[in-house]
Amino acid sequence: MSxxxxxxxxxxxxxxxxxxxxxxxxxxxxxxxLGKSTKSCHFREKFPERTVSLGIAEQNMMLVAAGMAxxxxxxxxxxxxxxxxxAFEQIRNGVARPGLQVHICGSHGGIHTGSDGSSAQxxxxxxxYRSIPKMTVIHPCDDLSAEELTVxxxxxxxxxxxxxxxxxxxxxxxxxxxxxxxxxxxxxLEEGNDVAIIACGVMVGLACEAASTLSEEGIGCTVVxxxxxxxxxxxxxxxxxxxxxxxxxxxxxxxxxxxxxxLAEWLSSNNPIPLEMVGVKDRFGESGGVSExxxxxxxxxxxxxxxxxxxxxxxxxx
Amino acid sequence: MGDGxxxxxxxxxxxxxxxxxxxxxxxxxxxxxHPGGSLSAIDCMVALYGTSIRFDTNNPNWEDxxxxxxxxxxxxxxxxxxxxxxxxxxxxxxxxxxxxxxxCQGHVDMNWTKGVDFSAGSLGMGLSFGLGCAxxxxxxxxxxxxxxxxxxxxTQEGQIWEAAMAANYHSASNLRVIVDRNRIQNDDFMxxxxxxxxIGEKFASFGWVVREVDGHDMxxxxxxxxxxxxxDEGPIAIIANTxxxxxxxxxxxNPSFHGKAPDDEELSIALEELS
Numbered sequence: 001m002s003x004x005x006x007x008x009x010x011x012x013x014x015x016x017x018x019x020x021x022x023x024x025x026x027x028x029x030x031x032x033x034l035g036k037s038t039k040s041c042h043f044r045e046k047f048p049e050r051t052v053s054l055g056i057a058e059q060n061m062m063l064v065a066a067g068m069a070x071x072x073x074x075x076x077x078x079x080x081x082x083x084x085x086x087a088f089e090q091i092r093n094g095v096a097r098p099g100l101q102v103h104i105c106g107s108h109g110g111i112h113t114g115s116d117g118s119s120a121q122x123x124x125x126x127x128x129y130r131s132i133p134k135m136t137v138i139h140p141c142d143d144l145s146a147e148e149l150t151v152x153x154x155x156x157x158x159x160x161x162x163x164x165x166x167x168x169x170x171x172x173x174x175x176x177x178x179x180x181x182x183x184x185x186x187x188x189l190e191e192g193n194d195v196a197i198i199a200c201g202v203m204v205g206l207a208c209e210a211a212s213t214l215s216e217e218g219i220g221c222t223v224v225x226x227x228x229x230x231x232x233x234x235x236x237x238x239x240x241x242x243x244x245x246x247x248x249x250x251x252x253x254x255x256x257x258x259x260x261x262x263l264a265e266w267l268s269s270n271n272p273i274p275l276e277m278v279g280v281k282d283r284f285g286e287s288g289g290v291s292e293x294x295x296x297x298x299x300x301x302x303x304x305x306x307x308x309x310x311x312x313x314x315x316x317x318x
Numbered sequence: 319m320g321d322g323x324x325x326x327x328x329x330x331x332x333x334x335x336x337x338x339x340x341x342x343x344x345x346x347x348x349x350x351x352h353p354g355g356s357l358s359a360i361d362c363m364v365a366l367y368g369t370s371i372r373f374d375t376n377n378p379n380w381e382d383x384x385x386x387x388x389x390x391x392x393x394x395x396x397x398x399x400x401x402x403x404x405x406x407x408x409x410x411x412x413x414x415x416x417x418x419x420x421x422c423q424g425h426v427d428m429n430w431t432k433g434v435d436f437s438a439g440s441l442g443m444g445l446s447f448g449l450g451c452a453x454x455x456x457x458x459x460x461x462x463x464x465x466x467x468x469x470x471x472x473t474q475e476g477q478i479w480e481a482a483m484a485a486n487y488h489s490a491s492n493l494r495v496i497v498d499r500n501r502i503q504n505d506d507f508m509x510x511x512x513x514x515x516x517i518g519e520k521f522a523s524f525g526w527v528v529r530e531v532d533g534h535d536m537x538x539x540x541x542x543x544x545x546x547x548x549x550d551e552g553p554i555a556i557i558a559n560t561x562x563x564x565x566x567x568x569x570x571x572n573p574s575f576h577g578k579a580p581d582d583e584e585l586s587i588a589l590e591e592l593s
Contacts, residue, residue, distance in 0.1 A: 028454075049457070060446045061446075062446075063447045063481075065450060067447035067449060071455065071458075090443060094447065098436075
């Protein structure tokens with residue numbers, strides 16, 4: 001794999017995608033005062049007549065979006081990931097239950113958000129949205145994949161939640177490889193037979209780093225960008241569970257209920273092989289620099305390496 | 319009032335009587351449901367559906383219909399009774415209320431019932447949804463109006479005021495609210511639970527045009543909806559002063575019939591009073 005280029009943050013990809021979607025007159029954008037942060041601001045600047053600014057009132061925004069979806073629009077509503085959760089019940093009852101095509105984007109998710117501190121560091125959004133029937137849940141790893149997957153939302157029936165990140169990250173895709181991305185299909189970035197590291201968001205880059213370290217030890221890793229947490233890619237998991245015999249999950253999210261939780265559910269029903277989870281261990285974050293915080297919380301390539309070694313040991317002991 | 323309106327009022331009052339009979343019958347058949355707030359809201363709904371709202375009974379999902387958002391979704395019996403009168407629902411649909419597979423779900427649900435524009439059941443959300451419908455209509459240069467029925471207890475939800483604030487800012491002149499001011503919420507009278515004072519003044523302070531009306535005076539209701547139709551102003555809030563349980567003596571002003579169905583004996587008394 002060639003060295004990754006440094007791109008924007010995944011939120012930049014979301015903002016770019018909205019501009020690409022503007023050709024469809026059904027697309028409308030809703031904001032709750034954080035357009036400059038979520039990057040919906042670019043759409044607002046060019047298409048003010050199709051942007052609805054609702055102030056700092058997320059609950060209202062979600063139902064305005066629902067009403068617009070019921071009237072033939074395709075709303076993209078964004079705010080910080082944590083503030084979408086303020087409107088959880090609105091999303092559950094007002095958007096998802098009637099199956100309305102509202103696309104919600106929560107930016108600044110995860111510990112990687114950094115110095116803003118624990119109030120903004122959403123670590124449970126993937127879990128809570130995954131629990132809602134009919135919701136598609138997506139967490140892209142870089143700007144190019146966020147852009148491509150957001151564009152594909154146009155043709156997705158039903159509601160979705162996408163978490164994007166605040167900070168710039170290395171690109172896992174280029175202009176060509178991004179075209180292979182599909183909602184609901186995990187992207188295999190590397191193939192190996194000893195362990196499958198299944199990651200999302202900023203942890204995908206760290207998973208690739210870990211795979212590189214482990215290969216020097218003679219350990220072959222498959223690395224998956226599982227950008228779609230729901231629905232999970234059953235076919236890929238079935239193949240990899242046989243091929244690798246153990247999984248490591250890696251997410252900037254609580255180990256409870258997110259990607260790791262989803263994999264645990266899948267494995268217990270389908271193929272109970274060892275799983276080690278790298279994620280936030282049932283604690284809140286704190287302020288700090290991104291790198292030092294990720295080390296403090298245990299979201300590092302070394303944590304992934306340790307989890308992989310342990311997982312392989314468990315597999316071999318079985 | 320113009321020629322023929324008095325006859326029309328008689329017709330509407332008869333329609334409201336039939337709706338009330340449906341409301342008590344379907345809640346009795348289900349053994350549960352919310353008759354009190356259905357009986358308080360029904361005259362407003364009859365006046366609206368009978369005179370003003372643009373609704374095609376042969377095509378309830380007509381794209382350019384006016385929308386009716388029943389935000390106080392527990393008053394579903396009132397919605398189903400109206401749709402029965404409009405010929406969208408059958409008597410047997412109503413009697414299946416709250417049973418498995420019924421098109422008449424416990425709370426109004428747009429995915430289950432033709433002619434229902436909103437899936438309610440959680441209070442405080444309908445006005446925001448209506449605002450979304452209103453903004454879409456404006457974007458589409460459509461003449462359609464958006465009506466939202468709110469309960470007065472429901473206005474304790476903060477989201478109502480988020481939506482009220484946004485509606486005025488976004489000049490949603492096609493958005494119309496009816497507040498069913500029956501003064502009773504689930505547990506007790508609002509003045510016991512948490513009285514919120516003059517709801518009309520509150521809407522007015524958010525920039526809404528407000529009218530108050532006796533929510534059981536059919537002539538006054540027809541007049542007020544006629545005024546709304548001719549008005550370019552908005553958003554508009556109609557505060558309809560009502561009596562919970564209106565039309566059935568033992569339910570009137572009785573908090574215990576917010577969420578309790580009449581038993582068989584109570585039903586026969588109710589039907590006698592409504593005959």
